[in-house]
Amino acid sequence: MPELIDRLGEIVGPAGLLRGAELAGRSAGYKRPLEELTAKALVRPASTEEVARVLELCNEAGQSVVTQGGLTGLVDGNLSTAGDIILSLERMRTIEEIDPASATMTVQAGVTLQAVQEAAAEAGFLFPLDLGGRGSATIGGNIATNAGGNRVLRYGMARDMVLGLEVVQADGVVLSSLGKIIKNNAGYDLKQMFIGSEGTLGVVTRIVLRLRPMPASQQTAYLAVGQFDDLPKLLDFCNRRSGGAVTAFEVMWRDFYELVTSAPGANPPLPLDYPFYILMEAMGGDPEADQERFEMMLAAALDDGLLLDAVIAKSQTETNAMWALRDDVESLRTFGPTVGFDVGLPIALMPDYIDEVDKPILARWPDRRRFVFGHLGDGNLHLTYSVGDASAETRKLIDDAVYYPLASRGGSVSAEHGIGLSKRPYLEVSRSEAELALMRRIKAMMDPNGILNPGKVI
Numbered sequence: 039m040p041e042l043i044d045r046l047g048e049i050v051g052p053a054g055l056l057r058g059a060e061l062a063g064r065s066a067g068y069k070r071p072l073e074e075l076t077a078k079a080l081v082r083p084a085s086t087e088e089v090a091r092v093l094e095l096c097n098e099a100g101q102s103v104v105t106q107g108g109l110t111g112l113v114d115g116n117l118s119t120a121g122d123i124i125l126s127l128e129r130m131r132t133i134e135e136i137d138p139a140s141a142t143m144t145v146q147a148g149v150t151l152q153a154v155q156e157a158a159a160e161a162g163f164l165f166p167l168d169l170g171g172r173g174s175a176t177i178g179g180n181i182a183t184n185a186g187g188n189r190v191l192r193y194g195m196a197r198d199m200v201l202g203l204e205v206v207q208a209d210g211v212v213l214s215s216l217g218k219i220i221k222n223n224a225g226y227d228l229k230q231m232f233i234g235s236e237g238t239l240g241v242v243t244r245i246v247l248r249l250r251p252m253p254a255s256q257q258t259a260y261l262a263v264g265q266f267d268d269l270p271k272l273l274d275f276c277n278r279r280s281g282g283a284v285t286a287f288e289v290m291w292r293d294f295y296e297l298v299t300s301a302p303g304a305n306p307p308l309p310l311d312y313p314f315y316i317l318m319e320a321m322g323g324d325p326e327a328d329q330e331r332f333e334m335m336l337a338a339a340l341d342d343g344l345l346l347d348a349v350i351a352k353s354q355t356e357t358n359a360m361w362a363l364r365d366d367v368e369s370l371r372t373f374g375p376t377v378g379f380d381v382g383l384p385i386a387l388m389p390d391y392i393d394e395v396d397k398p399i400l401a402r403w404p405d406r407r408r409f410v411f412g413h414l415g416d417g418n419l420h421l422t423y424s425v426g427d428a429s430a431e432t433r434k435l436i437d438d439a440v441y442y443p444l445a446s447r448g449g450s451v452s453a454e455h456g457i458g459l460s461k462r463p464y465l466e467v468s469r470s471e472a473e474l475a476l477m478r479r480i481k482a483m484m485d486p487n488g489i490l491n492p493g494k495v496i
């Protein structure tokens with residue numbers, strides 16, 4: 039096996055191979071202790087051709103490969119073991135082209151999401167994908183996990199922002215489909231197979247991203263609502279009144295709002311008097327008229343009784359402060375170790391689902407802390423529990439309580455974070471036997487030696 043690693047070293051050069059003590063100090067994954075990183079070696083190819091030669095060699099040797107981007111994944115899909123080779127895209131960070139005529143950007147997979155957003159903005163475009171891990175997460179990782187985030191409501195998930203994809207398959211064959219066109223019904227749309235496959239079917243190397251016009255105006259507000267049933271009504275009202283301008287509708291249950299607004303330095307935009315809070319964002323093309331229309335829309339919602347209170351951001355600083363509250367996941371750790379969830383289900387079924395989940399947990403841990411927030415417009419809930427410990431036994435009890443009630447409600451055990459390793463035992467809650475069987479057949483066909491991220495997803 040040292041021979042294989044030496045041969046990999048010949049492909050990527052001395053700067054591209056780390057092993058043994060050279061791995062010390064590198065992250066093992068989001069919030070994981072550094073010393074947890076284990077692998078036979080870490081290779082850092084600098085081009086698609088190098089990725090292809092690495093995979094060809096690993097495939098011939100039956101060597102498992104874990105692909106890593108920015109290590110912000112939340113389901114352990116990026117986790118390696120002592121027997122794995124890690125393939126990192128960190129040396130593939132070039133923004134190759136921005137094409138204003140077709141509104142596209144061609145990038146290598148290791149570019150961070152934030153760098154993509156900033157390059158798009160500089161060219162007068164919006165790249166709408168946005169999430170809290172933007173500074174570290176790579177665009178390749180976003181696509182491999184089909185990330186969602188804050189603006190799915192209007193712009194869709196990562197999948198909806200990909201026009202072309204270059205992928206290296208398990209045997210090293212490059213599948214290059216880097217077209218810039220929106221309409222392309224020439225047979226199967228093969229790129230979709232790789233989007234959201236979490237490094238189990240191929241390695242994403244280059245992408246043609248779809249850009250959107252940069253909106254000229256942004257309106258942001260915190261809103262308060264008195265009962266759950268008014269949340270979907272309010273969203274529908276605002277969507278209709280604004281002609282589809284709503285880009286974010288982030289709902290916070292009072293416990294979450296109270297937690298993040300009581301953190302040191304935080305400034306609560308609204309008093310703590312209400313059961314539900316919403317961070318709403320709209321974007322349009324006419325700054326003055328849009329702001330006025332936004333205010334009138336919220337005034338009408340107040341008159342109709344859909345809203346109980348509202349505060350509108352008057353500056354970019356206030357807008358940033360409002361988003362910082364919603365993005366504050368650090369405060370969730372205030373009460374010790376936490377167990378966090380990302381599930382999907384129809385909006386109308388959420389209150390009853392949350393009650394059912396909570397019953398056994400509350401019975402076992404009467405002092406449990408629970409925080410709920412979510413991208414409600416997308417049917418996506420984030421639940422976080424803090425019960426004093428996060429041992430494997432505790433984790434299993436809480437996982438069971440959260441995931442099994444989704445089955446009867448047509449819900450998903452993963453709305454946006456993926457399956458990785460941590461949700462694998464629960465995939466069958468959301469997928470039928472026929473779906474699972476086809477997934478297994480696809481995996482066996484595309485990666486017959488099972489070298490790509492083994493043990494993850496399916």
Ligand SMILES: Cc1cc2nc3c(=O)[nH]c(=O)nc-3n(C[C@H](O)[C@H](O)[C@H](O)COP(=O)(O)OP(=O)(O)OC[C@H]3O[C@@H](n4cnc5c(N)ncnc54)[C@H](O)[C@@H]3O)c2cc1C
Pocket residue numbers: 068104105106107108109110111112114115116127147168169170171174175176177178179180181182183184185186187188236237238240241242243367454455458491
């Ligand atoms: C603070 C914070 C907030 C977040 N908010 C959101 C959110 O709102 N919505 C959301 O959807 N996610 C969110 N996430 C999760 C995370 O940002 C995404 O999962 C992200 O898309 C992963 O990108 P990455 O580069 O860090 O990938 P990694 O964590 O390195 O890898 C994730 C998975 O993708 C695979 N992979 C990575 N790169 C490639 C590649 N080039 N080719 C093939 N496979 C690859 C890995 O093998 C692994 O299975 C958040 C994370 C953090 C830390």
